[in-house]
Amino acid sequence: MNVELKKIDEVSGAGGEKYQRILDAAVEVIAERGYFNSPVSAIAKRAGVADGTIYLYFKSKDDVLRTAIDSTFEKFYRKVVDAFVTLDAPREQLEYIAQVHLESHSVNRSMAVLMQTEMRQSAKFIEEFSHHHLVKYIQMVREVVRRGQEQGIFRKDISDGVVAHCMFGAIDELLSSAVFTGREYDARNTASQVIDVLLNGIAAGK
């Protein structure tokens, strides 16, 4: 894996930002038309390269999509990990995750569309994704929840796994709904609402 990342860097070194151009073009085109309705030729055209050139940088059409998703998730993961260095409180950590997750919409709208659609197009793909990326997300949240439980901030009679899935699912659905309806929202504010529900529930107080 490290090896592969290094190679990428080398390639994109010189004038080889063709690699990145192809990735971006793929995300855009696929977001607009769907994976199976996006011929490699359309991606190549958008990237401004010849069809065959794509195969100099990627093994297959599938590989382009996979790489784009992997790299997006990698960025998400790194951003969260970096912030955690100076962000200690479980509550704030959850809110930060929610916020970054929801921000993905505005950072790269095409990518957000793609993650809500193409990423889920086949059980096979999901199984892969579930194991590689989602699991990492869930782990992250579970650890935060467990730390909160240990600190007495969060209830101990609740499964951290269930909480983690609920949180991911809730945010993902809000994001998804915004993507499909074209609605805009304020990531910070929405994150705060979700965390409010998650922490305090909707039952009328006391």
Add this chain to the structure above:
Amino acid sequence: MNVELKKIDEVSGAGGEKYQRILDAAVEVIAERGYFNSPVSAIAKRAGVADGTIYLYFKSKDDVLRTAIDSTFEKFYRKVVDAFVTLDAPREQLEYIAQVHLESHSVNRSMAVLMQTEMRQSAKFIEEFSHHHLVKYIQMVREVVRRGQEQGIFRKDISDGVVAHCMFGAIDELLSSAVFTGREYDARNTASQVIDVLLNGIAAGK
């Protein structure tokens, strides 16, 4: 030859449930391989009919998928509406929706997989009907939430829309995760946990 014909008759039982055999086969095959990786011929084979036979019952490949999803959701919707006749309390209503939603896994695992994948694709036809159904679900929950707010059971400072999406997303993700990891769960128990989180939050009490 007679033997073979007899066998077919046995299989097809009453009369025209080739229609149903095709639907079931489609759901199975598409759940396994994805819509675009499931040739009509594969569906036909699984259903034990000739390729052309599918077009006696459906207008197109699209139509098969659409019909399968429509009918599944219709069943879900009706089940909930029926139960609501004798189930009044907002809290119980939410729990019932969660439970039926989670039960879909055991009722028809392939359909559950399919709902987690194909229903979200970007193809134009999804926008048409995926949303048609999801919107109905969200509406249902929003109404329950609003009634709870009016009755003073639920907090009034929270958007019913956000709550509805959170609930759907949380449950759907739990379902999805179970589907893809092959985990089993008890629908009633899981539903109760999710509703607990949703109503009371995870923050340690007072």
Add this chain to the structure above:
Amino acid sequence: MNVELKKIDEVSGAGGEKYQRILDAAVEVIAERGYFNSPVSAIAKRAGVADGTIYLYFKSKDDVLRTAIDSTFEKFYRKVVDAFVTLDAPREQLEYIAQVHLESHSVNRSMAVLMQTEMRQSAKFIEEFSHHHLVKYIQMVREVVRRGQEQGIFRKDISDGVVAHCMFGAIDELLSSAVFTGREYDARNTASQVIDVLLNGIAAGK
């Protein structure tokens, strides 16, 4: 051939005008949509019979078309032969042939369309037709021309074959043009014009 005609009569005897209904329906449908765009099922529907029924009366879809054309031409041929019994003069005979040929448009417009289109759709079919029917037409005209030459009415320095083909072609093209443009014409008057050109030419008289 006689045998086949007899059989047809027997079939159409009782309530078996299904045979004729199928022929008529085929001509109509094919005239409207073209042979290859006219499924047997469309012909059956128009005829008010089941698809399979057509195969009780005809060997194949091709056979229906062939039979319709054969029978139309047969009627034409008989009509001309009958009239010749009391119509002696070569000039009048030619004019009569032209008139009946041109009348086919009004007698059965669909059949006229079909003869101008589908009958010519493949070299194979034309070769058959050319040999079976057209040859008869040409022969008829050639004999009339030869008799006219013997009687000193027609020039002897002209090939009767060329004349016959010219006459058929000229009339057929007028008919065809009317069919395609939807124009109407008076068969008797048009026939008289064609024969005028054929007999007297268009050069200004001395």
Add this chain to the structure above:
Amino acid sequence: MNVELKKIDEVSGAGGEKYQRILDAAVEVIAERGYFNSPVSAIAKRAGVADGTIYLYFKSKDDVLRTAIDSTFEKFYRKVVDAFVTLDAPREQLEYIAQVHLESHSVNRSMAVLMQTEMRQSAKFIEEFSHHHLVKYIQMVREVVRRGQEQGIFRKDISDGVVAHCMFGAIDELLSSAVFTGREYDARNTASQVIDVLLNGIAAGK
């Protein structure tokens, strides 16, 4: 393998006349079997290219046929127009048209067959272009006839339209008959006979 590649190169000569190879193959195959009985794969095979290659040069199967017919007629039309620059007399002009029309047989026998068959099919696209071309032919002749009438060479009591259709039909039928019976003829001589009939008629002089 090298041998085979070399052979292909030899065949394809200069550069991109795959385009022409496909057109020629299409004309041949369609002339033999008819448009609807000529799968694209058969045309590709005859042209020595892969099925998909055809779609690099043409939009559809329809487009191949349309292009072939258009270009053939365009050549015919240009040849006539060019000759008219130095060919003034109406009589000679008619004879020239007849001759070029009849020569088409020897220039490209397959194309001649195709023009006698596919050009007249009922498919909608024929109405679009078959008539587009035929109308041009008829117009050309009508103008010549009218000029002849103005010059007092041709009778004025005869419709130029009828004459034009008669001439086209007569020649086309002679061509067609020769094509389908496999007969050969001398274009110049046959043209002269047809024009003789058209101008002077077959009635015995005075």
Add this chain to the structure above:
DNA sequence: CATGAATGAGCGTTCATTCAT
């Protein structure tokens, strides 16, 4: 005789991938 559900070969077309240049 008549039906029409069922078949499956065959079609036009697309597109991921290769490879000579």
Add this chain to the structure above:
DNA sequence: GATGAATGAACGCTCATTCAT
């Protein structure tokens, strides 16, 4: 490296024909 013409397998769908009823 970069190109893009060429390939051909694969697809969704149609429809002539059959045959159990």
